[in-house]
Amino acid sequence: MASSPTFGETKYLVAVDLDEASIARSTPDIEHERAVAIYDLIEENAFAPVGDAPDAGPYRLALAIVENRLALAVTREDGSEVVTHVLSLTPFRKIVKDYFLMCSSYFEAIRTASPSQIEAIDMGRRGVHNEGSQILMDRLAGKIEVDFDTARRLFTLICALHWRG
Template sequence: MTEGGGADPQDKARLVEIELDEASIARSTPDVEHERAVAIYDLIEENRFEPAGELEGPFRLRLSILEKRLVFEVTFEDGRPAVTHILSLTPLRKIIKDYFLICESYFEAIRSATPSQIEAIDMGRRGVHNDGSQILMERLEGKIALDMQTARRLFTLICALHWKG
């Protein structure tokens, strides 16, 4: 990463573009849309994404859900196919459900709760988010190497796909 916090253009183990399959998602609340946009922006700004093998990036990633499976379609920056990984969503289902519930509470709290109540809910939300990110890293072990921040942002986007699915 560069000193300014953005991605180093010389770093090959990174994503330069993220696409969410439009057929897999539905438009949602402004809060959800905002979370999605922030996650994509932050992910492009700073990430570590390194598919296993002798693949040299940077990479583009297309996320989708196909037949209740999570699809990571990775291409090289010029669009040539690199690798595709298809993962079962079963290990993520409970944590995604928990994350949705706590996010609903958080978005409601922002509108009417005290700052200390909002902070307590947000701490819980971040904890569940970290748990989901850790599961994602474990599921991708040996396939794609990620750092925790990249896994967190990808988990947010996977949840965005799941809002319809």
């Protein structure tokens, strides 16, 4: 894990767990996408609960859906509790829907469109993904500090939680 000057050497995630009781299992393909999203997030991230002691990490993150809200339970690597934040999923509904539409268009274009059309759709898809990542950063402001790349990976995981197959 490369350290960032803003985050320090211990401000990162070492594990992300999904609550099986609240996040329904899905098709093998979607389970694979969720696993890849978690792997990408763990592989490289900058993550720091606001107000936690310096060098108190690394952290574990448990995600659950509780009453249509996203619960983010943060613990230390040893399992001791740090904080739990609950975010409304409402601000994410439209952007996740838009992202799925862009992904669908992209995968359809791969089969039939010209390279320049595929590139244009992909740029749009990335733009929507960036917008969702910024919404997530805004929702986490004052709660959990993440860099933009980590917000992108977390947004990918939030999308993966919504995939039903």
